[in-house]
Amino acid sequence: MTVHANLIAGEWRESARTTENVNPSDTSDVIGTYCQGSREDVDDAVAAARAAQPAWGAASPQVRHDVLEAAGAAIMARKEEIGRLLSREEGKTLAEGIGETARAAQIFKFFAGEALRNAGDALASVRPGIDVTIEREAVGVIGMITPWNFPIAIPAWKIAPALAYGNAVVLKPADLVPGCAWEIANILKDAGCPDGVFNLVMGRGSVVGARIVEHPDVDAISFTGSVPTGRGIAVACAESGKRVQLEMGGKNPMVVLDDADLDIAVSAAVNSGFFSTGQRCTASSRVIVTAGIHDRFLEKFAEATKALKVGNALDSATQVGPVVDARQLEGNLGYVDIAREEGCEVIGGERIEGPGFFQRPAIFAGARNDMRVCREEIFGPCVSVIKVADYDEALAVANDTDFGLSAGICTTSLKAATHFRKNSKAGMVMVNLPTAGVDYHVPFGGRKGSSYGPREQGTYAREFYTIVKTAYIQA
Ligand code: NAD
Numbered sequence: 001m002t003v004h005a006n007l008i009a010g011e012w013r014e015s016a017r018t019t020e021n022v023n024p025s026d027t028s029d030v031i032g033t034y035c036q037g038s039r040e041d042v043d044d045a046v047a048a049a050r051a052a053q054p055a056w057g058a059a060s061p062q063v064r065h066d067v068l069e070a071a072g073a074a075i076m077a078r079k080e081e082i083g084r085l086l087s088r089e090e091g092k093t094l095a096e097g098i099g100e101t102a103r104a105a106q107i108f109k110f111f112a113g114e115a116l117r118n119a120g121d122a123l124a125s126v127r128p129g130i131d132v133t134i135e136r137e138a139v140g141v142i143g144m145i146t147p148w149n150f151p152i153a154i155p156a157w158k159i160a161p162a163l164a165y166g167n168a169v170v171l172k173p174a175d176l177v178p179g180c181a182w183e184i185a186n187i188l189k190d191a192g193c194p195d196g197v198f199n200l201v202m203g204r205g206s207v208v209g210a211r212i213v214e215h216p217d218v219d220a221i222s223f224t225g226s227v228p229t230g231r232g233i234a235v236a237c238a239e240s241g242k243r244v245q246l247e248m249g250g251k252n253p254m255v256v257l258d259d260a261d262l263d264i265a266v267s268a269a270v271n272s273g274f275f276s277t278g279q280r281c282t283a284s285s286r287v288i289v290t291a292g293i294h295d296r297f298l299e300k301f302a303e304a305t306k307a308l309k310v311g312n313a314l315d316s317a318t319q320v321g322p323v324v325d326a327r328q329l330e331g332n333l334g335y336v337d338i339a340r341e342e343g344c345e346v347i348g349g350e351r352i353e354g355p356g357f358f359q360r361p362a363i364f365a366g367a368r369n370d371m372r373v374c375r376e377e378i379f380g381p382c383v384s385v386i387k388v389a390d391y392d393e394a395l396a397v398a399n400d401t402d403f404g405l406s407a408g409i410c411t412t413s414l415k416a417a418t419h420f421r422k423n424s425k426a427g428m429v430m431v432n433l434p435t436a437g438v439d440y441h442v443p444f445g446g447r448k449g450s451s452y453g454p455r456e457q458g459t460y461a462r463e464f465y466t467i468v469k470t471a472y473i474q475a
Helices: 039-058 061-077 079-090 094-115 153-164 178-190 205-214 227-240 262-278 291-306 326-341 391-399 414-423 458-465
Strands: 006-008 011-013 017-022 030-036 121-124 130-138 141-145 168-172 198-200 220-224 243-247 252-256 284-290 345-348 362-367 382-388 406-410 428-431 466-474
Touching: 006 039, 006 178, 017 178, 030 079, 030 178, 039 130, 039 141, 039 168, 039 198, 039 205, 061 079, 061 094, 061 153, 061 178, 079 094, 079 178, 094 153, 094 458, 141 153, 141 205, 153 168, 153 178, 153 220, 153 458, 168 178, 168 205, 178 198, 205 227, 220 227, 220 458, 227 243, 252 262, 252 391, 262 284, 262 291, 262 382, 262 406, 284 291, 284 391, 291 345, 291 362, 291 382, 326 345, 326 362, 326 382, 382 391, 391 414, 406 414, 414 428, 458 466
Parallel strands: 141 168, 141 220, 168 198, 220 243, 252 284, 252 406, 284 382, 362 382, 406 428
Antiparallel strands: 006 011, 006 198, 017 030, 121 130, 130 466, 345 362
């Protein structure tokens, strides 16, 4: 079988260690063999990026536009094929895999345009005869470390702005899902991205990721993943003076008020909690329901959840694919036990025997916000339902968490929706919509334990990937 090599300085380079990319829907299906790089591979990739960045940063924005546009077009043209690869390696349904791939293409196309719009400012100095200009320059070499749950969208939303603004990149994707990242590398190479401007080093976090973070010639780190890994990276970056951006976990609340449209609320809760097998940082894992609608909501939510078809991600009838691997499945099942021990009524949640890692979506009814299942990120298809007296208590419970990524409310009251939008302590607020499902052209990110540093995506991504220079000129 072909070994998928790392891309370093424009060359495909194999490594001594490899890993097999296995389909979580069917572990007998091996997608391919992928290299696991070494510290030396990282050093070579960083050296190549350092050498290539000045010319890339100084190139006409048309050059950068054209590479990003071509990459976006290539991803879009192959969205069915790459989407299928994504679903095979990560386990989200085929529709979700193709959708994520199309989104990655749109992100590349969006930032192709942004390369041409990197405007600065010009002001008169307070001192006569002097002009002041404010321009944004590339930061330099950006190290990127990404998680397994969005194998193409998250690499895309880091790579595209970094390249648009003239940076060079070293990407380490999650070891569980190297396939889509490898496709991006291949596409960028074909799109004319100069040697060394984009480098891919696949492999383990403790080896490849750690070396990228500690490397003295990396200027900035963009990380998405879990809180413990992110916090460690933030400390290392503070010590070495690197710019850092972290997107981490969530324990996202969805509030359902007495006046909610019940069908909208149930549909939003099912989508937020269980689509993509609940493996989304924006998934809603706490549904907070006021007393007047609680029983009706729970009954319909349970009914809709029981009707979900769990199965092979590539089967067109499947609504919920597998859990990503055995370890994550064991963790989810452990939380099902914890929910019972903590006194919840558990609906669903059972392991489904099969050739992959399957679990029925789980509802933890009768949950209290101080339970472990309401405080810790589970990152699986497990949703706690918390009953509260009224809107004020719902808002307090929604905000009572260490995280602050996304929050939702289902209500027909403009007053309640507006109050929630203004008072939710989350980075993203959704009204009568799932907490997950975000646009690619607007900022994405959270507060508190969920995020650190400037926002990703949309025009706001420029904050992280550029550095401001103020110049004073006397003619
Ligand atoms: P993880 O923290 O285990 O791994 C993330 C990445 O960090 C992987 O590439 C991993 O190899 C690497 N890594 C691990 N140890 C490292 C180290 N010591 N030094 C450098 N790199 C290291 O997270 P995961 O399990 O891949 O992803 C799930 C987590 O990601 C969840 O907590 C989820 O909420 C979060 N997530 C957040 C967002 C967001 O935008 N907020 C989006 C998607 C996922």
